Amino acid sequence: MKFWHNVYKVIARELRLMRQRPVYLLASVAVMAFCSVFFLTFLGDGIPQDLAIGIVDNDDSSVSREFIRQLDATQLGKTVRFGSYTQAREALQTGRINAFCVLPENMYDDLLSYRQPTVTFYVNSLYFVGGALAYKDVLTMVNLTSGAVQREFLRARGMDEASIMGQIQPIVIDSHQIGNTTTNYGVYLTNVLLPGVLEMIIILVTVYSLGAELKYGTSRHLLEKAGGSMLAAMAGKLIPYTLLFTFLGISCDLLLYHWMHFPMAGSVWNIFAVTFVYVLSCEAVAVFLIGTLPVLRDAISVSAIYSVLGFSLAGFTFPVEAMPPYVQGLAALFPLRHYYLFYVQEAYFASGFSGWYMQVVYMLLFMFLPFTVYRRLYRAYSLQNYPKK
Amino acid sequence: MKRITYIGQWFSDWYSIFVNELRLIFSDSGALIIFFLAGLAYPVIYNLIYMNGTVDDMPIAVVDKASCAESREFTHKLDATREVRVAYRCTDMGEAEKLLQERKVNGIVMFPEDFGERLAAMEQAAVSTYADMSSFLYYKNLLMAANHVMLDQMHEIQTGRYASAGFTGQEISQMVHPIRYKENIPYNRAFSYGIFFLSAALMIVIQQTMFYGSSLLAGTMREENRSFAVMPDKLKGRGISRTVLGRGAAYWLIYMAIGAYIAALVPRIFGLPQNGRFGDIFILLVFYVSACVLFSFTFSTLIRRRETVFVLFLFMSPVCLFLTGFSWPTESFPMFWKLFSYIFPSTFAAQAFIDMNTAGADLPMVRDQIMALTIQIVVYYLLSCLAVYIENRMLRRRAYIAQS
Numbered sequence: 001m002k003f004w005h006n007v008y009k010v011i012a013r014e015l016r017l018m019r020q021r022p023v024y025l026l027a028s029v030a031v032m033a034f035c036s037v038f039f040l041t042f043l044g045d046g047i048p049q050d051l052a053i054g055i056v057d058n059d060d061s062s063v064s065r066e067f068i069r070q071l072d073a074t075q076l077g078k079t080v081r082f083g084s085y086t087q088a089r090e091a092l093q094t095g096r097i098n099a100f101c102v103l104p105e106n107m108y109d110d111l112l113s114y115r116q117p118t119v120t121f122y123v124n125s126l127y128f129v130g131g132a133l134a135y136k137d138v139l140t141m142v143n144l145t146s147g148a149v150q151r152e153f154l155r156a157r158g159m160d161e162a163s164i165m166g167q168i169q170p171i172v173i174d175s176h177q178i179g180n181t182t183t184n185y186g187v188y189l190t191n192v193l194l195p196g197v198l199e200m201i202i203i204l205v206t207v208y209s210l211g212a213e214l215k216y217g218t219s220r221h222l223l224e225k226a227g228g229s230m231l232a233a234m235a236g237k238l239i240p241y242t243l244l245f246t247f248l249g250i251s252c253d254l255l256l257y258h259w260m261h262f263p264m265a266g267s268v269w270n271i272f273a274v275t276f277v278y279v280l281s282c283e284a285v286a287v288f289l290i291g292t293l294p295v296l297r298d299a300i301s302v303s304a305i306y307s308v309l310g311f312s313l314a315g316f317t318f319p320v321e322a323m324p325p326y327v328q329g330l331a332a333l334f335p336l337r338h339y340y341l342f343y344v345q346e347a348y349f350a351s352g353f354s355g356w357y358m359q360v361v362y363m364l365l366f367m368f369l370p371f372t373v374y375r376r377l378y379r380a381y382s383l384q385n386y387p388k389k
Numbered sequence: 390m391k392r393i394t395y396i397g398q399w400f401s402d403w404y405s406i407f408v409n410e411l412r413l414i415f416s417d418s419g420a421l422i423i424f425f426l427a428g429l430a431y432p433v434i435y436n437l438i439y440m441n442g443t444v445d446d447m448p449i450a451v452v453d454k455a456s457c458a459e460s461r462e463f464t465h466k467l468d469a470t471r472e473v474r475v476a477y478r479c480t481d482m483g484e485a486e487k488l489l490q491e492r493k494v495n496g497i498v499m500f501p502e503d504f505g506e507r508l509a510a511m512e513q514a515a516v517s518t519y520a521d522m523s524s525f526l527y528y529k530n531l532l533m534a535a536n537h538v539m540l541d542q543m544h545e546i547q548t549g550r551y552a553s554a555g556f557t558g559q560e561i562s563q564m565v566h567p568i569r570y571k572e573n574i575p576y577n578r579a580f581s582y583g584i585f586f587l588s589a590a591l592m593i594v595i596q597q598t599m600f601y602g603s604s605l606l607a608g609t610m611r612e613e614n615r616s617f618a619v620m621p622d623k624l625k626g627r628g629i630s631r632t633v634l635g636r637g638a639a640y641w642l643i644y645m646a647i648g649a650y651i652a653a654l655v656p657r658i659f660g661l662p663q664n665g666r667f668g669d670i671f672i673l674l675v676f677y678v679s680a681c682v683l684f685s686f687t688f689s690t691l692i693r694r695r696e697t698v699f700v701l702f703l704f705m706s707p708v709c710l711f712l713t714g715f716s717w718p719t720e721s722f723p724m725f726w727k728l729f730s731y732i733f734p735s736t737f738a739a740q741a742f743i744d745m746n747t748a749g750a751d752l753p754m755v756r757d758q759i760m761a762l763t764i765q766i767v768v769y770y771l772l773s774c775l776a777v778y779i780e781n782r783m784l785r786r787r788a789y790i791a792q793s
Contacts, residue, residue, distance in 0.1 A: 027700040035704055041723055042711060048721040093750040095740060098718065107568075114563040119570045125577035126743050128585045130718035132529060135574070136536075142570045143540065149567035166511040170546045171463075171539050174515045175532065178489065180522035185717065188525060197704055204700045211696070296696055297419045297605075304601070304699045305427060308706055312438050318582045319524050322444040327437055344523040349490040 006227040010236020043186030050078035054100030061108035098134035179348030200307040206286035211296030219381035230378040249275040265350035281335040281366035291373025294380035310334040406635030423602035436659040442581030448476035449496040450485040457505025472534040495521040496531035589715035592739040604689040604698035664749030676762040680734035683769035690776040713739035
C-alpha cells in the first residue's frame, strides 16, 4: 500500500515535470505527428507516376512516333525529347531523366525490309525506385513493339488473333504480390519507418528523462518522493511514459490500418498487443543505456547512434540475410528488427500467434536488461557520483 | 591609415574568435564523439552493412503442376539466374505458401496444369509468380529473374515454331527479333543497394553530425550563460560578421578534413565507384561544408540546452535522407515537400555528389546544385548574423536589467 502511494507521488512529480518542460511532449507527440504526416504524404502516391524518360529519335517516322506515344501512355513514363545523344546522356548523368532510348536512323525502313534495327537504351540505376521502374517500363515497351511488328507479319499471313497472341507472347507472367498487392512503396516503407521513429522517440525520451535527474542533480529528490524505494521511483517515472508511448504506438497503428486502410491480413488487435510489448522492450533498452552510462550527455549520444542504426539493421530495405555474417547477429539487438518480423507474419501472412510468438519472446528478453544495471543506476541516483557536465 | 587598422583589427578579432572556438570544440568530449567518432565511424559501419549490395540467389519455391519439358526448362533457367535459386520444389501451393510464411523462401513460381498443353496448342500459357513483399528487393529479384527467363523462353519457343513451319535461320531471327535492343546500365550495373544508399548517406552524415555537434556546443554555452552569440566585450556590440565567420571557420576547417575523408577516402577504401575528378568533388565540398556550417548556426539558435538537440531533432536524419530523392524520385515529391527539401544543404549536395562521384558528371553539369548551395550560404549567413544580433540584444537587455 505504501509502495503504491510512493509510486503515485513520483507519477505526480513526473507529470509536473512534463508540464513544465515542453521538450518531453515536443519530442514525442510532435515528432511522431510530424513523421506520420511526412511519410504518409511524401510517399502518398504509392507508385511514382510520370517518370521522365528521354528519347533521342533519330528516325522521326510513324513507327518511332508510335513508340514514343505508347511509352507516354504508360502510367509510369513521361517522355522527354532530346536532340542528340550527348544532351540525353548529360540529362541522365545529372539525374534529370531516369532512362533514355535511342531510336536509330532508318528504323522504319529497316523494319520494313527486315534489317532488324537496334534500339539502344540507357538506365540511370543510381536512383532506386525511379531507375528500376524506368528500366522495367522501357524493356516492356521495346518487347511490345517487337511483338507489334510480328503481329502485322502474322496478320498478313492470315493467322487468327488468338493464335497470334499465342505466337507473339507464348508465355505471360501473372504476378502476385503477397502482403502488398498494389506494389505500394508507401505502404511498404511507412509500416516499418513509423515504428522505427517510435523506437527512436522512446529511447531518446526515456534516456533523457532518467538522465536529466542526474544532470540537474534532482535524483535524490526523486528517491525521497519515492520513499527511498528505487523500484517505486522507476515505476513512477516510467508508468507515465509507457502510457504515452503506448498511446502513440496504438494511434499510429490505428492511423495506418484503420484510417489509411493499409493492408492487414491478420488482426489489428494482435498489432495493438505487440505494440505494447514493443514499447516495453524499447524502454528496457533505454534504461539499460542510461544505467550503463549514467552521464546524460554520453548516454544520449550513444542512444542517438544506436537508434539511427536500428533503421538499417531492421532489414526491411536491404535484407539482413544479404549482410555480412558478423553484421547479421547485430540486427537481433534492435527491438525494431523483431517488430518488423512480427509485422510481416501478422500483416502479410496472418499467421497468428504460432507464427510470431518467438519475436515476442525476443522482445520480452530485452526486459531483463534493466535488471543488470538496476543497482548501478540506484547508486548513481543516490550518490550522484558521476560527472554532470 | 584608419582603413588599414580596421582591416587589421578585423583579422585579429577574427583570428582570436577562431582559435577560441577550436579550443572549445577540442575540450568538449561530447562534440568530439559526434564529430570524430560518429563522423568517421558511421560511413564505415554503413559500408559494412551494405557491403554486398545485392541479394543474390534468393531462395524460391517452384510448384510445377504441369511437369512438362517447358516448365522444367523454365525452372532450370530460373535457377541459373543471379537473382534467384530454386531451393524447394513443392507439389502444391499450400506447401509453398507454408515455406514462404516460414521465411524459407522469398518467392513462389507456379506452373498451372495446362501450361504445357496450352503451349502445344499455340495458345498463351501463364506462369504465376508470388513475391514476398516484405522487402522490395525480394520483389525486384523475382520479377527480374522471371521476366528475363520468360523473354528468353519466349524467343526460343518462337524460334522452334518458325523452324517447324519451314523458315530458315535468317528469316527466323528477323521475325523473332524484328527490333533488336541493347541495354546499357552504366554506373550501377547490378542495381546494388549499397551504391544507392551510401552515396546519399555519406552526404547526410556530414550535415547531420555537424548540426548535432555544433548544436551540442551551442546548447552547452547557453546553459552556462555564455551564449554562442556573445561577442568579445571589446567589440562593443559590433563585429557580428567577425563572430560568425570566426566561429564558422573552426567548424569549416574540421569538416573539410572529415568531408574529404567521407567523400574521397571512404569510397576508395570500400571500392565504391569513383568516377568524378577529385578536384570537382573538393569544390563541391567547399560549397557544401560552408552551407552546412551556416545552416547549423542558424538552426542551433533553437537549442537551449545541451542534450535536447538529439531528443528534438534526431528524427530529421531519416527525413533528410528521403528528401535527397535517393529512393523516392524527386519528380514524384509532393510540392510542399519539394520546397521543404530546399531548406537542407544535403538535398543539393547529395544529388551533386551522386552525379559526379558515381555518374561521372563534371562541375559545370551540377551548376544548378552549386548555385542552390550558394544561395543557401548567403541566406543562412544573413540569418545566422541576424540570430547573433537578436540574441545579443536580448542578453544585453537581461544584463542591463540584472544590473539595475
